[in-house]
Amino acid sequence: MRLNSLYAVLLLALLLPCMAAAQSLRGALDWLPRGSLNLHDLTTRPAETLSGGEAQSFYSEFGRLAFRSPDILGGNARKAGLSCQACHANGHVSSGFFIPGLSKQPGEVDLSNALWHARAENHRFDPQKIPSLRGVLARPRFGFDQRSGSLREFTREVIVMEFAGAEPDALLLDALVAYMRLLQPTDMPDSAITLRSELAELARFSRLLILPLAEEDAALSARITGMLRGQIGFMHERFDQAGPRTILEQWSLNLRDIATLAEAGEWTEARRRRAALTAALLAPPQMLLEAENASLYAPDRLAAWLKRR
Incomplete structure (x- = not known):
């Protein structure tokens, strides 16, 4: 479970943090027990239904992005590219989530294990069923043991005490x-994880930059661009063709430049670059779209890739 040197070079070249998609492919291979990746959770996700639809406040949209970013966790979870989304896909349950040695069956995990946080190790094998977060607002208490009456405090405990963040x-x-x-709660069916769906998500998240760039908040701009670049990094993992990878790398560098411009106080140019990037995400190059069937977004190719590992 060591970091593959080739992958390390890729991350350095892209200037990406080791940070969503469901979870990192190569990160999980390097930092989790073998067999931790499964085809179902890498090709499908539960439906997401939010009160008020897609028109949301900055807070909820930033939370939605952070929920999908391993950047908020620590230790092996972050190294493996896991996020809240990895266990609670779209706020529901990643039904195929399984970590050999930490799960008895898919959809459960032992969080009191040193793999996640040495201080949380209780020296017992006690995996728990991953709960759905749908309708969490109506719940009086939270956690496997119902230990907390505050969703905010429970969220902090998960980040700090369970995942070493x-x-x-x-x-x-x-x-x-x-x-x-x-x-x-929703009865809508699961949907496929596709390149187009990931691009649509990235375009939606790129609009989060409008507010910090308007408020001229360089720190928040950098924080969001970092999370966005992490999402592009997961997309990049699915391709081995030079053309699509170059496009994704350029988008990542564009985000880096936006953060750099914000830090330098070049707000007009930073806002222009943000608008241009969002437009590019909404109308991606045809070459990128045509490469999807030859990438690891194609379930048959992903299945063969997983089998070889």
Whole structure:
């Protein structure tokens, strides 16, 4: 479970943090027990229904992005590219989630294990069923043992005490709670994870930059661009063709440049670059779209790739 040197070079070349998609392919191979990746959760996701639809506040949209970013966790979870989304896909349950040695059956995991946080190790094998977060607003208590009556405090405990993450700031906790409170039960069917769906998500998240660039907040701009670049990194993993990878790398570098311009106080140009990037995401190059069937977005190719590992 060591970091593959080729993957490390790729991350360095892209200037990406080791950070969503469901989870990292190569990150999981390097940092989790073999057999931790499964085809179902890498090709499908549960439907997501939010109170109020897609028109949401900055807080809930930022929380939605952070929910999909391993950047908020620590230790092996972050190294493996896991996020809240990896266990709670679209706020529901990743039904195929399985970690050999930490799960008895798919859809459950032992969180009191040193793999996640040495201080949380209780020296027992006690995997618990992953709960859905749909309708969480109506619940009086939270956690496997119903230990907390505060969704905000419970969220902090998960990040810090279970997954060895840094102490979250107020904005991050406000945003995560704002997003989770919107999750609603739904009978809509699961949907396929496709390149087009990932691009649509990225375009939606890119609009989060409008507010910090308007408020001329360089720190928040950098925070969001970092998370967005992490999402592009997961898309990049699905391709081995040079053309699509170059397009994704350029988008990542564009985001880096937006953060650099914001830090330098070049706000007009940063806002222009943000608008141009969103437009490119909404109308991606045909070459990128045509490469999907030859990538690991294609279930048959992904199945063969997983089998070889």
